[in-house]
Amino acid sequence: MSNDTAAMIVDSAVYKTLLESTLAIPWKIDWETLRFAYIGPQIERLLGWPQGSWLSIDDWVERMHPEDRERVVNFCVAQSKAGIDHEADYRALKADGSYVWIRDVVHVVRDDDGEVESLIGFMFDISERKQTEERLLRLQRELEALSYQDGLTGAANRRRLDAVLETEWASGRRSGRPLSLIMLDIDCFKQYNDRFGHLAGDDCLRRVVEVVGTSALRPRDLLARFGGEEFALVLPETDRDAALRVAQRCRALIAEAAIAHPASEVSPLLTLSMGVATALPSDVVAPTWLLETADRRLYRAKQGGRDRIVAE
Structure with missing residues (x-):
C-alpha cells in the first residue's frame, strides 16, 4: 500500500469520526436512485429509528409530519432539481410516535457535466429553538393584544x-x-x-x-x-x-x-x-x-x- 493510499484511508477514517461525533446528523442521497448512500448513526439517538432503516427518500418522507410533508417535499425536490442549496424545517416522527423539529441543510453536488449527482447535508435538532420561537410568538401576540x-x-x-x-x-x-x-x-x-x-x-x-x-x-x-x-x-x-x-x-x-x-x-x-x-x-x-x-x-x-x- 502506498503512502498516499494509507493517508487517504486515515483521512477518511478521521472525517468519518468527526462526522459521527457531532450533534448534527450527516447524510448523503444518490440522486439517480434516491437512496441513502449514508446517514450518521446519531439518527438513532435522535429519532429512535435504526441507522439501517434509512434506505431511500421514501423513508425520509414517511417519517415526516403529515402537515409538513407536501410543503417540504415539494420545496426540496424543486430546489434539488434546480441545483440550488437549501434548508427546510419540519417535524420528524420518532420511533415512539412523538415528533421533534428538524432543520435539514442541503447541498447539491453536481458531476462534471453539471448534472445533479447527489445531495449531502446535515439534520439538526431545532426543537428547543422552535419552542423558544413559539414562546416569543405567543408573547408577541399577547403584547399586541394588550396594545x-x-x-x-x-x-x-x-x-x-x-x-x-x-x-x-x-x-x-x-x-x-x-x-x-x-x-x-x-x-x-x-x-x-x-x-x-x-x-x-x-x-x-x-x-x-x-x-x-x-x-x-x-x-x-x-x-x-x-x-x-x-x-x-x-x-x-x-x-x-x-x-x-x-x-x-x-x-x-x-x-x-x-x-x-x-x-x-x-x-x-x-x-x-x-x-x-x-x-x-x-x-x-x-x-x-x-x-x-x-x-x-x-x-x-x-x-x-x-x-x-x-x-x-
Whole structure:
C-alpha cells in the first residue's frame, strides 16, 4: 500500500469520526436512485429509528409530519432539481410516535457535466429553538393584544377602534352591506365620580363594559372605549333599524343592571345617551363619517335631556 493510499484511508477514517461525533446528523442521497448512500448513526439517538432503516427518500418522507410533508417535499425536490442549496424545517416522527423539529441543510453536488449527482447535508435538532420561537410568538401576540386593549376597562382602545373601522369599511365596500356605529355616553358621569370617588367611577366603567360587551353584542361586533366615559360600538353588516335595536338593548340592559346614581340629573339609576349612524361604505366618504355623525347625534341626545337614542 502506498503512502498516499494509507493517508487517504486515515483521512477518511478521521472525517468519518468527526462526522459521527457531532450533534448534527450527516447524510448523503444518490440522486439517480434516491437512496441513502449514508446517514450518521446519531439518527438513532435522535429519532429512535435504526441507522439501517434509512434506505431511500421514501423513508425520509414517511417519517415526516403529515402537515409538513407536501410543503417540504415539494420545496426540496424543486430546489434539488434546480441545483440550488437549501434548508427546510419540519417535524420528524420518532420511533415512539412523538415528533421533534428538524432543520435539514442541503447541498447539491453536481458531476462534471453539471448534472445533479447527489445531495449531502446535515439534520439538526431545532426543537428547543422552535419552542423558544413559539414562546416569543405567543408573547408577541399577547403584547399586541394588550396594545389594542383599554387598560382600565378591558374594552378595545381607540387604536383598535380605528383599525377595525377601517377593516369593516373595506369589507362593506366589497360586500355592499351596511356598517353601523353607536356612540354611547354614561349620563352625568362627572357627578358619579364626585359623589362616589374615582375608584368607584372606574368600577362603574368596567361594569358598563361587562353589561354591554357580554350581552348586547355579536362575536364580530366591537366595543371600544373612545375616551373618558364615552364608548363606540362597531356593528358590521347592520342596517339602521338593527343598529337601533342594539342601542335599545344596551339601554335595557343597563336599566336591568340597576346601578345606583343618586347624583344624576336624569334618574336615580345609571342611564346612557346614544347616537347611531349607518352608512353603505363607499369610496365617496371616509369611515370617519360614521364616528363624526354618531358623535353629533350623541350630542343631540345629551342636549335633548339624556337617557335617549338619536338615530337620525
